[in-house]
Amino acid sequence: MATINDVAKKAGVSKSSVSRVLNGNFEYMAEGTKTKILHAMEELNYTPNSVAQSLKKKSTETIGIIISDISNPFWSEVLKGVQSECTRSGYTLMVSSSEEKAEKEEENVLTLKNKQVDGLIVNTTGKNNGLFDHLVKEKYPFVFLDRFTEELKADTVIVNNILGAKRSTQYLIDQGHKRIGILLYPIENRSPRIDRLEGYKQALQENGLPVDDELIKVCDTTKDSGIKATQELLELSDPATAIFSTNTILNLEALSGAKKEGCHVPEDISVIGYDDYPWVPLLDPPLSTVAQPAYELGVNAALLLVKRMNRKRQPKPKIIQLEPELIIRESCAPPK
Amino acid sequence: MATINDVAKKAGVSKSSVSRVLNGNFEYMAEGTKTKILHAMEELNYTPNSVAQSLKKKSTETIGIIISDISNPFWSEVLKGVQSECTRSGYTLMVSSSEEKAEKEEENVLTLKNKQVDGLIVNTTGKNNGLFDHLVKEKYPFVFLDRFTEELKADTVIVNNILGAKRSTQYLIDQGHKRIGILLYPIENRSPRIDRLEGYKQALQENGLPVDDELIKVCDTTKDSGIKATQELLELSDPATAIFSTNTILNLEALSGAKKEGCHVPEDISVIGYDDYPWVPLLDPPLSTVAQPAYELGVNAALLLVKRMNRKRQPKPKIIQLEPELIIRESCAPPK
DNA sequence: CCGGTTTCTGAAATCGGTTTCTAAAACCGG
DNA sequence: CCGGTTTTAGAAACCGATTTCAGAAACCGG
Structure with a gap:
């Protein structure tokens, strides 16, 4: 060369x-x-040689992204958005994966920082606030993706989860449902989970419906735990007539659970899910879901990061909140 | 710092x-x-500071991957495999996307090389053989992913597509089908497509069945073109009794097309698809598919690349061929 | 006690660029 | 033709590490 x-x-x-x-x-x-x-x-x-240039210029034209699970189609769509915005503005992307583990996350932040990436996009585990606190103190540019931490003020791009949950729950209520179950994964201090539960509760309360703990099913993340939870909801003495499932896996398990229990969707039980993909309309039945603008989430994160990186004077933390959209298909009907 | x-x-x-x-x-x-x-x-x-180290050591401990479409769940699973193997062996990953465009691919190779990545994993468009030829001449380490080029000898990791197509077609034949349609995207000199068609033909021939051009449906990549093709297969004077669909989108469109035509799967028409995901068993009906070891594909690519990077003496190009697996569910039945 | 090893450490060159500083060359008006 | 200004371009320092080379110190046998 x-x-x-x-x-x-x-x-x-x-x-x-x-x-x-x-x-x-x-x-x-x-x-x-x-x-x-x-x-x-x-x-x-x-x-x-851009390594030599980077050394002198103290900028690698590279940004790093840390994602909990790249193979999750939601995240890969987000990644696509980030990617596309990055190439548009001349940055290369370094991708790493935290697998939801705090130590891995820290390790990733450290290696990426050490490789001198100009900025970081992080779907944080939420268990490393000290680390990120440190980053804001050294004015290291980063943005949080899809998770929000009260204690730490930093640039954040997020989808309004309260709104998403509220809309879907309201939709079920409007159809006449009063016993609406919710399927979720352990809260673990994660804002999307907190907010989806919160939105569900708010919708019930705003409609004068009681919040019944029996109907709130926290499933562990082992396989089929959602199936079991769905069956339990159906076997309650006063059974659920509708289920709001709060993530893709649980969507599928809710459908399976109902099938296993001999219940038809939507005749016997209504199901509304979270996240939308090309194959969702082809499920049995075509599932109504809360669709999140994943690609836009990625684009906005990259945009926000680039903006911050280019400022000499550090602006105040900015929170961008995108709106989910309710997509109605055929998995909900009025209760019998 | x-x-x-x-x-x-x-x-x-x-x-x-x-x-x-x-x-x-x-x-x-x-x-x-x-x-x-x-x-x-x-x-x-x-x-x-690893930028400084890289400059002197002429190695960035970084490898680049160029993928046609990151948001495609198949590729994101592959990416996960690559990622995991990379972190295991201490490399960081730079990801970029060619969007199937030759110019983008070239640009990506150039920027990644310029950023001094130690090696490249490429799901090539196949339209840049000159470029890759050049790379082998300069002994720049890279491996081809999932696509094979006859003209260019280089490390390659691939899934045996002939075998996959043969197995699925044979399965349909074993069930008694004689009129088996195949849905595929334009060949465009891409080895997976060539091979899946080839495997289909071989299976037919080995069973003494004619290869009928009427049954070979090359769909363009616009939305719903698979639906139309499926309908056409069903409206043939001697209609297809089974369909072998060769990618995820077409799987879904085959199911939709059958539904639209008022045909039940598998009673009226059998469908076997390609690629498997957690949601495939929850389609209507649960779809039988040829599952590819996507994660292993990624792991093997990274492994092969690392091996090549660590050799001073360049070994001969190696081709690793993984086996797909036929997963039987409920979308196929004997013809009426 | 002296010359020769062995052990230990620093000075300086290097990687491939960027940037500052300075000086030579060109130009220009009087 | 001369002094001052403007162009132009090179020398050298620098970014943050690695590595070679060589010299100082300690050690050791005779």
Whole structure:
């Protein structure tokens, strides 16, 4: 690979001059030297070594993203948004995965920082507030993705989960349901879970309906726990007539659970889920869901980060809240 | 951020010595200096700047991956495998997306190379053989992912598509089907498509069944083109009694098309698809598919790349072929 | 006690760029 | 033709590490 010195030698100039044309710094440069250098570059097929540039410029034109689970289609859609915005603005993406583990998350932040990424997008576990606190103190640019921490003020892009839960629950209420179960994963201090439960409760209360703990099913994340929870909801002495499921896995398990219990959806039990994918309309029955703007979430996160990175004066933390959309298909009906 | 000079100063030694402890180069180092330096590092909370290290060592401990579509769940599962193997062996991942475009692919290869990634994993468009030819000539380590190019000998990890198509077609034949349609996207010189069609044909021929062009439906990639193709297969004067669909989208469209035509799966028409996901068993009906080991594909690609990167003597190109697995559910039945 | 090893450490060069500083060359008005 | 200004471009320092080379100190046998 040709270096700046090779170019300088071939063009018969100093490397300072070559560097100048690399950086488009043409004021005070004779036309002749410029073309000489351009020619030499061409001939040697030269591209500046960006590691060397990064060292001097203290910027790698790279941003890092830490995601809990890349293979989750929600996150991969988010990643696509981030990716596309990054290439648009000239950044390369380093991707790593925390697998929801605090230690992994910390490790990832550290290696990415050490690799000098210019900024970080993090779907945080929420268990490393000290670490992120430290980051804001050193003015290291980062944005939180899809999870919000009360204690820590930082740029955040999030989907309004209260609203999503409220809309779906309200929709069930409007159909006449009074016994609405909710399926969720352990709260673990995670804002989307907190908020979806909160939205569900708010909708009930606003409609004068009681919040019944029997109907709130916290499932562990082992396989099929949602199936069991669904069956339990159906076997209550005063059984649920509708189920609000708060994530993709639980959506599927709710459907399975109902089937197992011999209940038809939506005739015997209504189900409304969370997250939408191309295959959701092809489920049995086509599932109504709360669709989140995953791609936009990614785009906005990248946009916000880039904005912060380009500021010398650090602006106040900004929270961008996107709206989910209720998509009605055929999995809900009025109770019998 | 503390630099090696700060540490040296604080410990009262030269940076050479600090560098020595960084690299575990302890022979000929007095115990005292070592502990002094270790202490200074501790106190300053020092981590070596890896950009500087990369410049000198000519290695970034980073590998790049270029994928056609990150939001495609198949690829995101592959990515997960790559990711996990990379972290296991101490590499960071740079991800970029070609969106199936040759120019984008070239651009990505160039920027990643320029960022000095130590190696590349590429799900190539197949339209840049010159570029990759060049790479093998400069001994730049890379491996092809899931697509094979006859003309270019390079490390490749792939799933045996002929086998996958053969197995699924054979399964349909075994059930008594003679009119088996195949749904695929335009070949475009892409080995998975070529091979799946080839496997289908081979299975037919080996069973003495004719290959009927009427039954081979090349769908364009616009939305719903698979639905139309399915309907056409069902409206043939001698209609198809089974359909082999060769990718996820077409799987869904085949199911939709049958539904639209008023046909029940599997009673009126059998469908077997390609690729498996957690939600596939919950389709209506639970779809039988050819499952590809996506995660293992990723792991193997990373493994192969790392192996090549670590060799000084470049070994001959190696082709790893994984086996797909036929997963039987409820979407196929003998013809009426 | 002296010359030769062995042990230990620092100075300096290097990686491939950017940037500052300075000086030579060109230009220009009087 | 001369002094001052403007162009132009190179030398050198620097970014933060690694590595070579060489010299000082300690050690050791005779």
